[in-house]
Amino acid sequence: MHAVLVTVYLLLVTPYTTSWWAAGSELVMNPKQMCKRARRSKGKMAEICNKSRLLEHITTGIMLAQNECQYQFRHRRWNCTSSKKSIKKVMLRDTRETGFVNAIIAAGITFQVTRACTKGVIGCACDKRKNKRKNKRKKFLTPEQDWEWDGCVENIEFGIKKSKDFLDTRYKKRSDMKTLVKLHNYVAGRHAIKENMRKECKCHGLSGSCSMKSCIRKMPSFREIGNHLKERFDGAAKVIAGNDGQSFMPEGETIKPPSRFDLVYSEESPSFCLPNTTLGSFGTQGRECNETSPGEEGCGILCCGRGYHTYTKEVQKNCRCEFIYCCDVKCQTCNESVRISTCS
Template identity: 65%
Template sequence: MHAVLVSVCLLLVTPISLSWWAAGSQLVMDPHQICKKTRRLRGKLADICNNKPGLLKQIALGIGLGQFECQYQFRFRRWNCTSTRRSIRKVLMSDTRETGFVNALVAAGVTYQITRACTTGDLIGCSCDRKMKRHKKHRKKQKIDSTPQGDWEWEGCGGENVDFGIKKCKDYLDTRYRKRSDMKTLVKLHNYAAGRWAVKNFMRMECKCHGLSGSCTLKTCWRKLPNFREVGNRLKERFDGAAKVIAGNDGQSFIPEGDTIKPPGKLDLVYSEDTPNYCAANNSLGSFGTQGRVCDDKSLGEEGCGILCCGRGYRKFYKTESKDCKCIFKWCCEVKCEQCNETRAISTCL
């Protein structure tokens, strides 16, 4: 499974030509080939490619983390974030809500993985968040879940250094854009930032007490990354409420498409193109359609046959499987089971 994730994320991060997701780009699977064309790169991105193989490895793992989470969050949707036959690559060439969600998860995954690798010692050249130790008063301003009550101090140097993860994520994802006034770039950079904020804003506080006989003479606390599933859940909520935007009059920003729509904040996802329905197979869109997809004939949600099958209907069949049952532990040390047949109904889209 780990090898599959690495392969997937290498597919996603290959920095070739002027467009990361250009249709004619040659995609490579070998991490040593990701930066093969570094002569075309400059600045921080070139430095990562040429001098920081350990960081590049964590970036690749981080994008694999984001890709895996996307497949979980979209498992019931018409487009389910599949990477089969480069479907995701073609989706990312557009500027739909799905594109924004994937880009946000990519940035979140990279930020998360680099921060975690820094904490575990898998990444050399970084440390925990020392500025939290230097500025104790800063703790009152932190928007962190479960802020402890009463007197407490930072443990060590404050916890996991998410700011380092954010910085290196920006160095890799953002710095290659020299022109930042075109609409697609503005939207992409905004969603990258939203993904990074989804990690930082939902870090949690953990504390422990110090003292004799269970007393809490001194309480020390530190910042800890949330579970990445929580990050994915937050971004899925933002996806459901994403705002459609158009170019602003200054040519350097975007504004909501409708006058009554509230301007999106830094945590919100944005998009500029309507989503195709993904009901039918369309290679140019990266859509495989929904024919043959398993659906829930009792649900009215996105996993329900009514929505997932796009009104075409579904067929229902029954599958019988053999499984262990009526297991008994016999002394010593054996478990004996009977074989039972279990029949379950499966519905698939026509």
């Protein structure tokens, strides 16, 4: 899995050139090799590569993103497979799938680095927001409404900065269409966290009266971030190059220009119905499907109209469980027939 993360990272931060892949698999599979050149140079990438704890949490963020991508796409024809042969080809195109992967990777790095900062395992500044409500405003508030920020909150700006340093640095001097789309989706991934942070408060006062509250801003769970970006994926906007050569615009004149929160793409996705090594598609033959569902996991959609096979399989499950005082639960093991459908 570690090798897969390095592969995803290199796909994301390396310009889209086929010649790069001729460098060989050793660089792709070895994070130390990946940072060798950067450490000898100057700049933000060299700084990250020389900070092993920070690089460790960035790698963990990529792993988090990869796992969330596989969860969100588990029922789709392209299921965010971790195979480097597939994801390499998929990332060479500017499809909706590519946009989602770029966004979730940027979000994963931001999330993990911010969390590590909050826990104090990497050096970072404290985001202090004390006494946000000034005393002159308190006279208009009831005790139940009165609150103030409490100490250090999750420093999302630090996480965003390190995500930018790691992913965006190579593209600062480029303005081609692929770069513009990539950088936009990076931003959308980071904002999926920033714009969904929530306030959590604790009550203070005699006998739990809650006469005063102290509050902090916390990130949502990463599953919530993944759900949010999946919704953005479903409503992603197709864009074309702008007339100035340094921007993009919606493909249709009646389509609203995408905001920084939206995902964008410039190429239509393949169907992913059949195996195609050029497109990174493994096809959907043999994939399990739900014969009663009309959705993405349904046999009609997932199997691309080719039909499906159904068979029964015996599985063992706990049954006839009873509570034993105190404090145990004992169950028997029962065989159960399960109906399984797979795409033809």
